[in-house]
Amino acid sequence: MLRFIVRRLLQLIPTLGGLSILLFVWLQRLPGGPEYALLPDDATPEQRAELRESLGLDEPVTVRYLAFLRRILEGDLGTSLATGRPVTEEFLTRFPATFELSVTAMLIAVAVGVPLGYLAARRRGTALDFMAVGGSLLGICTPVFFLAFILKVVLAEQLGWFPSAFRLSPGLARTDLSGLVILDGLRTGELDVVWDGLLHLALPGVALASIPLAVIVRMTRASVLEVVGEDYVRTANAKGLHRNTVRTRHVLRNALLPVVTSVGLLTGALFSGAVLTESVFAFPGIGSFIYEATQTRDYPVLTGFILLIATMYVIINLLVDISYSLLDPRVRAQ
């Protein structure tokens, strides 16, 4: 098991290395080069020359790439053009909000999607199955930002059931331990904060969950249908095992393997969705920050974000592979 993890970790190095080269090339290729991207349009040629000098842009490519790599490894992603603060700092202060939102969305998607997909497969051809499949197709085809807007206008602005923006109601006092509203509230016993935070998470969470939910329902359904017909399920039934044992130990355990993989692959979609959802609900996470960055062409923020996403994506998929090998001993043996 340990050897498996170490081997997978070593495999990460070329992928991330290649990605850093890709990003480096991209930064060099920005319209007019970095000295144009990093300075306002009305900067003088002297200022540009000075910036080139200070950025070491006159050095050979290899030297510049190594310097770029060293800065990344030191956690220096440059300075945001819009706020003037280091990109790393901006990300760190906003990360808990996005993390909380993504986890909420993923929990909703898994908690609803897996049972729904399972039931749809077991009752294949019934109205429930039809609605689950139809609903998930509809979910995939609905633009996330449109769904978010509809939820916001109808449930928050017109019916007033939920707050329409931010993470917490303004003026609510809370003890900040880690930046995670719900977790901090639970640890300090401030239950009003927890409740308020959950209300604020509900709508963006549902909007963000729509795509993963749709994918998980269909994956689970297809996968259960395939597993139910396998010989080992028939054998287990023939052995006289209890129905629930067969369902959990044989059907679900095997059916969930592809679902776990798809959850890992959905992380990317989740982050893209966060950019759209957070901007609609003025949720102060990385997503809404990136939305602003695309509006103002804040290149250091955008590159930093891509690097962050790619790293997280790779790490999450590593975790998926590891959990996969825990679920399926056959993977370990390879």
Added chain:
Amino acid sequence: MPTTPSSQNRSEPPKAPETADTADGRAPLLGRKAARVDRLAELMGGREEGGHGAGVWRTALDRMRRSPMAITGAVIVAVFIVVALFAPLIAPYDPVAQTWGAEVFPNRSVFVGPRAENWLGLDNLGRDQFSRMVIGARQTLLVGVVATLVGFGVGALLGGAAGASAVLGGRWGLRVDNAVMRVIDMMLALPTLLLAVTVAALVGPSLTTVMIAVGVAQVPIFARLLRGAMLSQGSRDYVLAARALGVRKRKIALVHILPNSLGPVIVQSTLTLATAIIDAAALSYLGLGNPDPAFPEWGTMLADAQRFLSSAPQFAVYPALAIIVTALGFTLLGEAMREALDPKLRK
């Protein structure tokens, strides 16, 4: 359980001799025999055809003709394509002329709803909404098709090269395959939309940007699919036979393996058209879409409509419904195709 229909079929033949003993049983018996021979021929024919590429497609088409999912999808897609192709003939007015500009006051929330001359009412600048929707269909189709072609073209080239070298290239081929797939995995690590943002930042916001960005984001998916299909075809007997006959490797890859591996890729193209339309809308919302007001496009219309969502929700509802229904059409068609082609899902 699923065994019931076949066991019923099997229980039928034993009954036949009993009825054949009756006076005029001869003709029915003969008829039955003939029917049985016909059935056998049908089965054999089917099996024979199944060996060819066309047979697989024909049986898939037959199966799709009976699937309500496929029919719904095909009808939606057909209507969409007809509207898009003949858009200038269908649209009653110029989609950009602010003909009725004097009747609409967005800052006072005065809008004009559906009426006899403007079927879907006017937009916030006094333009005919119906004409904009119709012309918008054309732009949307263009974005979807070009983006899919970009993804298909580049992805198939990469995946095809990787697959072919893995199957036929020996040890070096495996290395080429490995290297190409590392690049593909790297691309897969970047979420679609962010890849699109990257491209848009390089090229600047335009319709071309949207098409390239959305297309590039689909490249790794197409590449992985084609490679996977080619690898599974590579171990088939017909490839072995071709190699044994001394057919040149390039010819085996292009004439033998490739055509047999295209099934999943074609299905994916249909699904990608839906994704492309939705992604294009998201890019428009991010302000990276088509900035040219002369060509209305559903995504841009939907993004623009957000400002009026509480005062004039119809501005958002028309393009949103159009996007959802069209994407649903392509998805239904693609899913039905996948089900029809997938032997595992056949019942």
